[in-house]
Amino acid sequence: MSKYIVSVIQNIGHRVIESIWRLGVGSRFFLLVLLKSGTSLRRFNLVIRELYFTGVLSLIIIVVSGLFVGMVLGLQGYETLQKYGSESAVGTLVALSLVRELGPVVAALLFASRAGSAITAEIGLMKATEQLAAMGLMAVDPVARVVAPRFWAGVISMPLLAAIFSVMGVLGGYLVTVVFIGVDQGTYWSQMQSAVDFRFDILNGFIKSCFFGVAIAAIAVFEGYDAPPTAEGVSGATTRTVVTSSLAILGLDFILTAFMFRGVS
């Protein structure tokens, strides 16, 4: 029995040490990517190319999800608010929920699943098929040429996609509450306009999405670059990107919300 307990403790200790070690390696890699971002800035067309694959190709899922999330918010919000005779505040509810929380968070979760996993799989497969080694032997640094452009494309795409998600959500809410249910459209927009503050709501939501973008892109490129060069290795790395990014988004969201909206009412 005591042997079993020792083995369990050893196992936990091993996992903790391994996680901390991996966090250290990941942090060093993140700094390396930042240091080697000169090529991406000088040859911005490399980033633009990746922006297409990372950002533009994620648009469909972001637009459709944003629209539906807004429609559900409008429907649920109207059902609850009308009980208290406050259905005119439905525009405010939809907009604040989206701009402060759901826009950045849901868009980030979708982005991690759609684009983060694709970045990891692509870099991991390039490693497994010796493309990164070939690049190094051609005296071209793969971190500067392959990793950094993908990282910056992720960082730039995320806030833009979150903004598009929120806009689509507001339109979805409008569609359900104003067009289908019949809430006055002047009330919908004016309540929203008076309640949503640029500094506290929109800017904070934007800052959140920037943090999420950095976290997702950094995790995705690290997992890809660090993936064992086998089919199983790449598949595991892709899964880790989605799981780690999702947890990082939710954890960061709590911390950022605590800092941003503390004492604001």
Place this chain on the structure above:
Amino acid sequence: MSSENLIEINDLNFSYSTRAILKGIHMTMPRGKVISIMGGSGSGKTTLLRLISGEIRPSAGYVKFSGDVVHELSRDKLFKLRRKMGMLFQFGALFTDLSVFDNVAFQMREHTDLPESMIRDLVLMKLDAVGLRGAHHLMPNELSGGMARRVALARSIALDPSLIMYDEPFTGLDPISLSVIGNLIRRLTDTLGMTSIVVTHDVQKSLKIVDYVYFIADGVIAAEGTPKEVMESTAPFVHQFIHGEEDGPVPFHYSGQSYRQDLDLGDTRV
């Protein structure tokens, strides 16, 4: 160092943690020659290529390339040196997101300021040398294994290197593609005045095109000589390797406890 030798390897040792892979290798590779490195799987051939290109550092000894000790070079100097090297990977390692044309143009765009019109002409010339000028618009996933290998060869000669290393260039090719790649290695070496190092298992094909052969076994050079010398060699390892014999100095059975012991027959005698 002799100016005739592009590469000199002296007392080269390399270990992965405690497992010694190379133990005191000495080699010279003259300019303009095709050198073959042969040996069984896991004998350290590819490790040797990685040491020559400076991807890994030796535990002892050195590799000299044009008089420079490779592992002592700074990162910038190593990258400059690598512009004089080309490498053909086992399965080509073409960049799958770039077309055949862009793959061959990759190094020219990265390392030179040549205008696009000149890059176009140079790329088409390189592709013509491997017989694939007409395939310049294709993507790597549209190529056969042999074609991918030829495109990778065109890419590796893009900047007219002094050295090309071929890692198992004949693996998985049909007889025609195999012959094409073999002849290209010889022809490009002669016409461009490069040095070629061919790491291979393919005895019959490689002996026809190379100038000198090194056999590596157990981390040391087991034999060396011209193709004629190794064909006539009576050394047991060389004889087994060239004739593909099942048992010999390289045993059929992986070492372990006795057969009887494994079958629980109670007798520890082999």
